[in-house]
Amino acid sequence: MRRAAALALVVLGAVSCGAGQPASVPDTVPDTVTDTVTDTVPAPASTTSAPDDQALEESPATPSSTGPPAFSSKVSRVSRDRLPYSWRPGCPVHYRDLRLVTLSYWGFDGKPHTGELVVRATVTGDIEKVFKKLYDWRWPIRQMKLVDAYKADDFDSIDADNTSAFNCRRATGSSNWSNHAYGEAIDINPRENPYVTASGSTAHQNAKKFTERPISGKGVVNPGDKVVKAFAKVGWEWGGYWSGAKDYQHFSKGGG
Numbered sequence: 001m002r003r004a005a006a007l008a009l010v011v012l013g014a015v016s017c018g019a020g021q022p023a024s025v026p027d028t029v030p031d032t033v034t035d036t037v038t039d040t041v042p043a044p045a046s047t048t049s050a051p052d053d054q055a056l057e058e059s060p061a062t063p064s065s066t067g068p069p070a071f072s073s074k075v076s077r078v079s080r081d082r083l084p085y086s087w088r089p090g091c092p093v094h095y096r097d098l099r100l101v102t103l104s105y106w107g108f109d110g111k112p113h114t115g116e117l118v119v120r121a122t123v124t125g126d127i128e129k130v131f132k133k134l135y136d137w138r139w140p141i142r143q144m145k146l147v148d149a150y151k152a153d154d155f156d157s158i159d160a161d162n163t164s165a166f167n168c169r170r171a172t173g174s175s176n177w178s179n180h181a182y183g184e185a186i187d188i189n190p191r192e193n194p195y196v197t198a199s200g201s202t203a204h205q206n207a208k209k210f211t212e213r214p215i216s217g218k219g220v221v222n223p224g225d226k227v228v229k230a231f232a233k234v235g236w237e238w239g240g241y242w243s244g245a246k247d248y249q250h251f252s253k254g255g256g
């Protein structure tokens with residue numbers, strides 16, 4: 001709430017946001033000021049964070065008077081209370097070895113937003129590289145929240161078309177840990193890019209028109225796409241290339 005009040009002040013009074021946060025208020029497009037400011041200020045750190053929950057590295061957005069802010073990303077330690085549903089003792093990676101990546105993405109509404117992903121500490125650089133490209137291409141993403149917003153329910157997160165990464169769960173149809181449980185996999189626009197069985201069906205009613213490839217559409221990943229190539233460049237493979245069932249939303253470090 002404190003952050004919301006501060007933002008309101010920025011918008012209404014055009015005063016500095018303070019605390020070193022870049023506030024981009026383009027003079028030329030006054031009707032988008034509210035959304036631009038609200039959506040591009042990096043998400044606040046949790047007020048209940050552990051003392052060691054400080055930024056490990058940061059590349060802040062560069063305010064611009066001629067366009068949207070540049071891509072920004074921040075890698076932070078993630079406290080246990082940010083993962084109330086997605087992590088528990090016994091998971092294959094300890095939460096201390098996970099990181100919260102707060103980054104810019106381009107929305108389905110044609111505006112910049114700030115999202116959050118949790119991934120393994122060893123792969124934050126991969127994620128930042130890929131998402132900088134997606135942002136620069138204005139490649140649209142519906143939304144990006146931790147799966148804890150859906151109580152770590154994979155079905156609900158997918159149904160909401162939520163892009164997310166870490167989730168301590170088993171692989172679909174298997175007793176083995178998913179790569180998501182290692183924080184080394186991400187699902188992108190899962191409605192537009194469903195998991196499709198070998199017989200061509202999806203469990204999600206709202207994804208039925210997206211089961212074929214290639215297809216055109218906002219946020220759709222097709223074979224050979226620049227999105228697939230961007231992930232491949234950092235060693236992440238696409239589930240759309242699997243034989244049998246296809247997982248068009250899924251990218252993982254080293255495949256699987």
Ligand SMILES: [Zn+2]
Nearest residue numbers: 185186187250
């Ligand atoms: Zn996945």
